Amino acid sequence: MSLIGTLKGFLGITGESVANSEGFLSAADSEGINFYLSPEEFKALNAGTGEPRALLQLALFKMLEEQGSATPVANGFSVPSPVVAALKEDEAAVLMLPAPFEGTFETRIHNKTTDSAFSVELYPRLADRVPLKVKGPILHIGASQYRLTSAQLLAIQALNHHQNLNASERGEAENLRLLARLQLAKRSGMKVDLAHFESLDIRIPEKIGVTATRLADGSLQLCPAVGAGISPDDLGSRWHQLEKASDEGVLRVKDQIVLLEAEKLQAVNEVLRRQRIPASQVADFIKTPSAFIDAALVDLDLGFSLRVEGIGELQHIDFGNPDASRQDWFALGDKPMPPEIMRRLVETPEDLQTLQAKIEQAQQQGATQLQFAGENIDISNPEQVAALITELDEKFSAPQESGGQTEDDTADDEEETVTSTVILKEASERVAGLKQKLADAPHVPVDWENCARQPFDHQREGVDWMARLITAASADNPDDFYRVQGGLLADDMGLGKTYMALVAAQHYLQGRKSAGKSEKPILVVAPLSLLENWEDEVGKTFNSIPFRDIVVLQSGRDLKQYRIQGAERESQQLQSLANNDAASVKDAIRYALKVGPSAGPARLDMDRRLVLTTYQTLRDYQFSLCVIDWGMVIFDEAQNLKNVNTLQTRAAKGIKADVKILATGTPVENSLADYWCLVDTAQPGLLGDWPQFRDSWIKPILNAADEERDEVRIHIGTELRNAVGDYMLRRTKEERLTGLPVKTIISGLPQNQPGVQQMPALARMMTGSQLQAYDAAIEDYRTVRTETDTRGVALAVLSQLRGISLHPGLSDIDQLLLSVRSADDARQQMMQSAKLQVLLGILDDVRSKNEKIILFMTTKNLQRAVKLWLDKIYGLNISVINGDTKAVQTKSEELSRKQLITQFEAQSGFNILIMSPVAAGVGLTVIGANHVVHLERHWNPAKEAQASDRVYRIGQQKPVSIYLPAALHPEHDAFDVHLDRLLQGKLMLKDAVVTTEGVAESAMAKALGL
Template identity: 60%
Template sequence: MLLLDFLKSFIGERDVALSTLDGFLATPDSNGVNFYLPVQSFKALHEGKGNALQKIQLIALNMLAEQGIAEPTANGFHIGAEDVAGMDLEQAEILRLPRRFPGRFLTSISGRTGNSSFRVGITAEMSEGVAAFNRKGPYLYLTSTECYWLTPAELMGMMAWERHESMAPELRGEAANLRLMAELQTAARSGMRIDLSHFERLDVVVPDKVGVTATRLPDGSLMLCPSLGDGSTPDQLEKRWAQLELNGDGGVMRIDNRVVLLDQARMAGIREVLGNKRIPAERVAEFIASPSAFLDAALVNLDVGFSVRVAGIGKLQHMDFGSLDANKNDWFALDKRPAPPEIISKLIQSPEELQRFEEVLQAAREQGASSLSFAGEVIDIADALHVEQQLNQVRKHLEHSAAVEPGTPDETGFEEPKEKVGVILKDADEINAALLQKANRAASPQAPEWAAYARQPFPHQREGIEWMLKLLRVALQDDHGDLYRLQGSLLADDMGLGKTYMSLVAVGEYLAGQRTADKPQKPILVVAPLSLLENWEDEVGKTFNSIPFRDVVVLQSGRDLGRFRVQGAERESVQLTSLADENGMMDEQSIRYALTVGPEAGVHRLDMDRRLVLTTYQTLRDYQFSLCRIDWGIVIFDEAQNIKNPNALQTRAAKGLKADFKLLATGTPVENSLGDFWCLMDTAQPGLLGSWETYRDTWIKPILVAEEHERDEVRSRLGEQLRKAVGTFMLRRVKEDQLKGLPSKTIRSGVEQVNRGLQHFAPELGTAMRGLQLQTYDEVLNNYRARRASAEDMRGTALAALTQLRSISLHPRLDDEASLYSRDAQHARQLMMESGKLAVMLSQLDEIRGKGEKVILFMMTKRLQRVLKLWLDQIYGLDVAIINGDTKAVATKAEDMTRKKLIAAFEAQPGFNLLIMSPVAAGVGLTVVGANHVVHLERHWNPAKEAQASDRVYRIGQQKDVFIHLPAVTHPQFDSFDVHLDRLLRGKLMLKDAVVTPEAVSESEMIHSMGL
């Protein structure tokens, strides 16, 4: 059913006919698009009136406003052109954007790039011919009514072209002309369909800075040559300096198909090197020891240094972790439903297997069986003719394979792995026993001067600060050139115990100690999820009476990143692998740094003493080379589980950072597997657990090879041994032991438990699918079984089917959002009742409303967030706020609606209230103690994120008993998606508990002692 037809069915023809009530009007301007209603209609919409489309559009626009994308106006919203261009199809459909431009762009290029007469003309090519166009914001107009929605790449290209067109002729020099071609090339590579003629083969480079390379001559002297970081050799550059007007403000230099654009600053650096081109033999040692005595470091990059762990920069090699999970779930009920005969061809790959199958088939037929088991699969053999047809195909395939010579290439070929460039690390292959001895012998530090701090610590925080400072003292005294020096630790305290506060006190004591000892007070780096940057800023003001930092820099887009970016530089994560040598390594002079780091940056350098730099893991990844050059004092990784994957660029960058001390803080050091724990400890203290191969053989393989009934016992034993192996390098305390005043926490699940653990089975939270939900769920299973029998590669099919099962478990019509727009409270309840899970949730909400308590509803799917807000607003007369993964985490303007402000408004309302959150966005750093009920409607694949999200309400300041509700929908015949997911999550939690539960008592022992 079309959206308009659906709306007509319950709004009425008259209202739908009025364009002002059909939806928000959308009018583009030069900067973006205005979405608006007449003033009275907009006011009425905020009072709960208006049609369903307007309501759902308002929800979508408010979500964009929370992200800082949409700017509220008097009667609507304004969204910038770049943001409109980047909207996903789901948002575009709701806001009724025009369709994407279906054509391509043609260019007509006249004149030479060195002349002011150089021009580029662009026209639009459609199926019916070529046409001129006009652009207004993110829209392309071919006529006054024929309008298309531009992609980000198309918008980027159009804006670059328009800027060049608006230039005065005298400004269209070769540099400006080539910059236009470079920008159009970038747009084309990003997806803009544009013909650039012969310029497609031109590589335009804008160097970040000028470096220097030195060649030793036969007489012992050095010949210096400027280095541009573009991959050019000294010989190539030497032949082309004459192309430059060295006395001018800028220049262009061609090297093969590469064009190098140089601005005034880069030209000054080149002149500096060429003016001091030869270093006499007797002064070479002096030059090597102090190059800044010969060259101006403000003009030439002379400072390139990494930590002792960094071997260099080069192509990254993937690290194979193999299988880390011995448990397999039958998500598609394959064991309970025989596969069709088409699967036979996938199971039989040799004549021997064919013979075995025929023997099993003969025996099954003699017994009158309708199915048989072979190679772990149950196969339907009821249709004997169909089975024989499949066997004939297998026989022909085997005969053909035998006739083909061994070693014949596969016709399908293969895909080369994508290469990345990053810091190459020296592996800590050995287990250094001396590390534990050093840590254990550490003397107790001098107590902090608590008068300098605005808050006094709890006893457990005092203990944690002392633990940090003991290890820090040893780290400062150890040889910084030794890979196996003591250099970091893991603070694995449970959530809510004050890891941020303890870390800041340790930093304050570090700076005070360095000042007293007259040693450098190096800059401090905090790497954290985006949602926590604002929290760290707040905590600085709350922790110190007199802030010890020179200043606080938030190295993030929209804040301070622009101040320290090299003008025109790309992110460092897009370095070209072509610049690497045959060993995969890059020359230091080929590295392009994108941040102003080191003495050559002068007062604009990022790495100023006593500076606190707050940044994200994504920024660390994107600017890893610059950040790894800095000599940090202390580096803190908050929510350090973000660097659990050793193959991720951000993890390699974290390990490569140079620091006096690294502190990893996370309440979940084991999220998915024991591999997570090794990676975190290898970052904090290389050498403590040895190489990955050693660790895997010692701690992981015994679990994988153990019998299933012995696996929990093996996990527990190895977990205790692993805790002893890391010793004092990890500190782990749990809330229940440290915060005796907290109320109780009960986890209620709609899935019946075998080993219940801390979850309690609540039958009222579970219900069986029926009606449309059951029918749709079974259709997905049947379709998957049919495709699995014949398709060669099922990875994409399996993921798509799992996604469908998850969606249907939430609501059978969730993919058809328009059909779920309710007209009133009664209709909203009817729509929710189509889903068993939503029905049981609604029953729980009715009960909680009677108690006058507050609830947080966790889910990830934005479509569900929108329709659920619409329904719950109508049913309970609320204005439910949504905080999802896109909600703005860092305020850039005073009026920004940040997460903290939304939570404050939610808690301020007396009595019953609801808040919709994503566990991804709300899983860290937020406190919502005004609520004491949590409903995980859509559970996260990672149990640690789910636990983090739940514990937003179970923290210091909570006054009421806390209830975590896990509603589930089951299948009448076999385990449903919700049942499998619950089993998977509980298995991961058991693995975490085995490693990080304090040694005094394990959770399993505590559960057993309680008789649960």
């Protein structure tokens, strides 16, 4: 019996009605389903009293609300149709929604797509053709009701939209759009017969790129790239099909139909308006394409495809190459290298990731050749290329027993070593010179008199460090590319990087004023969710604001004021300058923002102004922003610049400023390539170019034998930290922040890492149904592994063991929760889990201290269950913040993360908050809590530490305790024991630049003997 049937039988409910008598009543409308109770019932339910089903439903509604997927209404909630359709089976069962319709639909199509009378009728394929009625996400077929799937809802909504159009609006584009949506619904799982339109190939591009043809005079002819492998030749003679006055477009290309939505048509026209790049501007185009084409419309991040006139092969190349003016991009007549060369060119996982992205883009644009690592590679055989990519991926995923090289590689390696030595010597001399310039910079005292808050000692040191960078940069030759430019403020989270950066900006302005120099504007680039925080911090930091004013350069704020009304985009202006040389173009360009003396008092770049903007705005207006002579530029959450291939990173590298400060608590997130890109943005030349960096710092780790790799990583990471020297400031709270209370990490398992204490009481032996379920999962795996390929089975069993270790009934937890009517019921169910037994002991202790606690877990079913259990036991109304919760408030009735945390902290005494570690994101602080339990541990220790640190920040007044409970097996090491052991082996060092790797599923499966 299905879960829905079980629940209905359990509750004694019959029929297919959406409404049910025990929980929320419900009514579908055109927008979705409204769930409601009487005012008295709803009030009681929010106070924690009511029927188990209604309480379970309320918990689900609250989680949906926190994700922005449900809206509170009078005495209930409104859930929109797309959310209802996308509910998981167990969630739909909790809400007692009808089962999905599993049958097939058929269509009746009238007239041609070019006819305004074109229409499509949809019927369920049944013995008798019955009319189809839909209300919101509920399908009515006769007397029966069904819940639409997401694919079915897509088709129904497309039909409704088309049927509601006037005859004059039913042009070919709208008719084809309907068919395209029906085809998409079918590809997404809807069973539907589209008759003779099954074979019609309709493409709706997700993005528009660029292809280019080099003409005989050296100029480039640009063509929009619409994907699907359609060539410029096929498109070139068909652009006339687009109606200039229309906001939609249809292109017939051989046996394909390309349907351009309004935004994509705008992107196509953007490229067509700038079809010719003069030979004198080709290098500039390749280096800075967004100066010619609007990057907000056209996808420029992954380069473009190029060919020489008369040669049919398209080659994919990168934008943004700094040596574009010296490189021959057009040697396309040469025979490309076979794809097997990728084995030699791809030396790191980062190389592979970059290559995969480029291949995908190139193939979408119809390119058969790809430029990578200085070689032109043949990618004309997709199957062969895919096989090689898989081979390389497996190479980097598998352990390297011999250090990654064979005897046959020795000679080549020796030759490469000699070459690298010369390069490294030059790079070392450059680094030594830069480090000496910073060391020689005199100390200039910082004036703290205007600061409204007294700094901590570490904040004084941080501002002094930035002051020294400012002094060194001011004394250096401004025309020297390798002058002192900036540094990386990589302090641990919660040390006040925003405060320090603002005080340093004031110090910069004071220094300029005392020297009789212009007080240049200050630019802060930050994620959108942090702009408001920066604005607030200015008022909190200073007694008298040192800036002329604050401009928030963002749509909805001040962007409209500083954008030139009626002016063409910067890319369009170049069209009239097509035959000019680069110098005259620079002089003639009219920027889209009001910048420079000609803008008068309305200019953006006024002295002493603080401009706050986002990374996207920097990308979209980089031509204007890069021409401004900024004083200081501060990049907050600078890990947004870790990818050298994105336009926002290239824009950041091109910003003109006396000093650049990149602030991030995570200078290394996924790979050392992240770190190189950040340092190269802050201080070019310090670590050499990417090939130099890769040879010096990444290859030795990859080439190390398994048993030596951790030692090599530590050695390399320490050397890398020393190479950067004082251009990076990195402090941790534990070591540098005096005044913070003690933080204690307590584990139930034996530990070999410093700073973690063992408390055996936090580990509990599995018994009863939990032990039986765990053993049964292992035994089932042993039975099937001799009969089939067990790789996929092993990972499934791994997930099963993880769930059982949390609670034996987790896979069917909602049915279990329906029987919870009292605190005793809740405790009894929690006691079925060894780990939850430990949790109850921790919670009882925290309650006795009248303090607050955060429980970290990732599984949403577990979040929902723990909330309901603990609400009953402790009489609380616990909030759940998972990775889907909105970062900012978008509607007055919606709760943002910040509001939920404020509510949690505002309640006096004992309280509980449930969070996912992935929700512990940018700028989140919860110092009202001083206890943390990692009930479901993250497989990456860096993510786990980041989550813990949300309570251990400036302002925390109480000792902090981090608990790591574990479930044990009486006969062998259980899941939690193996995971803890593997996590202990991961490197987390402050004084070395290393990647903190997560535990791989394959390693965990191997440890468990799967």
